[in-house]
Amino acid sequence: MMALFLRDLKLSVRAGGGALIGVLFFTTVVAVIPFGVGPDLNLLSRIGPAIVWIGALLASLLGLDRLFQAEREDGSLDILLMQETPLVLTVLVKCLAHWTATGLPLVLASPMLGLFMNMNEVAIGAVMLTLLVGSPAITFIGAAGAAVAVTLPRGGLLVSILILPLTVPVLIFGVSAAYAAVEDPAPFFPPFAILCAITLFFAVIGPAAAAIALKNSSE
Amino acid sequence: MSEPIPAIKKFSDLANPTVFLGLTARIVPYLAVLTALLFVWGLYLSFTTEGDYQQGETVRIMYVHVPAAWLSMMCYSIMAASALGTLVWRHPLADVSAKAAAPLGAGFTLLALITGSLWGKPMWGTWWVWDARLTSVFVLFLMYLGLMALQRAMDDPSRSARVSAVLILIGFVNIPIIKFSVEWWNTLHQPASIMRMGGSAIDPEFLRPLLVMAAAFTLLFFTLHFLAIRNEIWRRRVSAQRRLAARMANREG
Amino acid sequence: MSHAFYVNLSYVFAGLITAIMIGWILLDGRARRQEMAELEAAGIRRRSASPAKDAEA
Numbered sequence: 001m002m003a004l005f006l007r008d009l010k011l012s013v014r015a016g017g018g019a020l021i022g023v024l025f026f027t028t029v030v031a032v033i034p035f036g037v038g039p040d041l042n043l044l045s046r047i048g049p050a051i052v053w054i055g056a057l058l059a060s061l062l063g064l065d066r067l068f069q070a071e072r073e074d075g076s077l078d079i080l081l082m083q084e085t086p087l088v089l090t091v092l093v094k095c096l097a098h099w100t101a102t103g104l105p106l107v108l109a110s111p112m113l114g115l116f117m118n119m120n121e122v123a124i125g126a127v128m129l130t131l132l133v134g135s136p137a138i139t140f141i142g143a144a145g146a147a148v149a150v151t152l153p154r155g156g157l158l159v160s161i162l163i164l165p166l167t168v169p170v171l172i173f174g175v176s177a178a179y180a181a182v183e184d185p186a187p188f189f190p191p192f193a194i195l196c197a198i199t200l201f202f203a204v205i206g207p208a209a210a211a212i213a214l215k216n217s218s219e
Numbered sequence: 220m221s222e223p224i225p226a227i228k229k230f231s232d233l234a235n236p237t238v239f240l241g242l243t244a245r246i247v248p249y250l251a252v253l254t255a256l257l258f259v260w261g262l263y264l265s266f267t268t269e270g271d272y273q274q275g276e277t278v279r280i281m282y283v284h285v286p287a288a289w290l291s292m293m294c295y296s297i298m299a300a301s302a303l304g305t306l307v308w309r310h311p312l313a314d315v316s317a318k319a320a321a322p323l324g325a326g327f328t329l330l331a332l333i334t335g336s337l338w339g340k341p342m343w344g345t346w347w348v349w350d351a352r353l354t355s356v357f358v359l360f361l362m363y364l365g366l367m368a369l370q371r372a373m374d375d376p377s378r379s380a381r382v383s384a385v386l387i388l389i390g391f392v393n394i395p396i397i398k399f400s401v402e403w404w405n406t407l408h409q410p411a412s413i414m415r416m417g418g419s420a421i422d423p424e425f426l427r428p429l430l431v432m433a434a435a436f437t438l439l440f441f442t443l444h445f446l447a448i449r450n451e452i453w454r455r456r457v458s459a460q461r462r463l464a465a466r467m468a469n470r471e472g
Numbered sequence: 473m474s475h476a477f478y479v480n481l482s483y484v485f486a487g488l489i490t491a492i493m494i495g496w497i498l499l500d501g502r503a504r505r506q507e508m509a510e511l512e513a514a515g516i517r518r519r520s521a522s523p524a525k526d527a528e529a
Binding site: 326341 | 501507
């Protein structure tokens with residue numbers, strides 16, 4: 001399992017810097033927003049956490065369709081299917097590797113974008129923490145979508161359409177936790193705890209569903 | 220269609236498409252007539268009953284809005300049950316049923332959204348409120364459309380059925396979470412100033428047309444669902460026979 | 473605008489959407505039946521459609 005994790009990690013790092021493109025997309029999306037809403041720093045600092053979260057959500061959807069497609073093309077997916085280790089576990093490990101390669105860089109890049117958005121230190125810390133906890137959930141639920149669309153020739157767009165409605169809870173609780181850290185009356189912990197719960201829940205549901213979909217699409 | 224209808228001896232005989240076709244051919248006319256009668260009765264009731272003293276005439280929108288919203292949820296539940304049937308029992312009709320239900324569900328959800336916003340305009344003063352209920356219904360509508368896109372994107376019907384069944388079930392698990400999170404989000408962002416419907420304290424004056432219309436819409440859904448399943452079965456038979464014919468032509472040629 | 477306008481409009485939309493769904497399903501069914509008839513006319517039929525004849529052959 002560790003070998004699979006390292007292999008996936010190496011592949012995604014080597015394959016044209018997938019992580020770098022994700023971060024670049026993230027930066028571009030966030031950088032475009034001020035041109036749309038105007039350079040008012042007060043407004044930007046108020047909507048900052050939401051913008052950073054939405055940017056991260058879109059950026060993490062970007063590479064998802066490649067999660068299983070490369071394996072399918074070179075045939076190693078069949079080997080993964082025939083292994084003795086349960087497929088759910090394999091999918092989970094692949095998700096973790098994918099998250100480390102694409103999700104973690106987004107989390108690390110978020111403070112810099114927070115500075116662009118004129119957010120204060122507490123808000124930046126809160127956004128980073130909520131992204132760290134919430135972005136795996138997007139990867140897990142996205143894995144199910146990627147597995148569903150693995151046989152489609154141009155599944156990338158479809159994966160995004162199918163997955164985005166399902167990520168609404170993650171976005172809501174991520175953003176509200178980030179806001180709660182800044183604004184006094186709202187407590188930070190309850191939405192954060194629910195965000196953790198959602199991530200853990202999707203960590204079970206996502207890989208299980210992806211495994212079922214992969215098994216069914218390979219027959 | 221003069222195929223002999225095999226007798227139904229066991230519940231599992233319903234899985235036979237030919238049996239199903241025969242059965243629906245007999246049931247659907249009655250269903251359609253019953254639906255039409257209920258609609259006549261329901262429409263008569265909903266236009267003759269008194270308006271609400273608070274909401275005035277607009278309460279009549281409720282008689283189409285609430286049944287459509289109810290159907291949008293029931294249809295998804297039916298699709299989830301069909302998805303379970305596809306994945307667990309490999310029921311041959313389950314995936315046909317799920318595929319036939321998706322456009323109907325999208326239609327009724329759209330109807331619920333349109334009537335909801337037509338109700339919102341005179342009552343709340345705006346076409347759209349980011350209210351918990353409206354927002355989750357909108358997310359449901361997007362999910363219907365995504366599922367329809369997925370079901371039509373694949374060539375092989377049985378594989379697409381199993382794969383979209385997985386997605387239907389994920390969505391089914393997710394709907395309560397989405398509902399809950401949208402409610403949380405709503406209370407966070409705006410004080411609960413939105414007018415709520417009178418809860419369970421609906422006057423019987425309104426309840427009667429509402430129930431009749433709900434029954435009429437439900438029967439309409441089942442009639443259309445049966446017909447759509449029938450169409451889907453025929454579509455698959457035609458494509459299977461075309462493939463067979465092409466193969467035979469190849470062998471001879 | 474009067475409330476009756478919104479009420480009527482919502483009933484019109486309800487009628488429209490149900491009409492579209494009913495129409496689509498009926499037209500779809502007619503097209504499928506047409507295709508079946510064409511195939512039948514071309515001499516291609518389901519194996520189970522006439523089991524008696526198959527058994528004789």
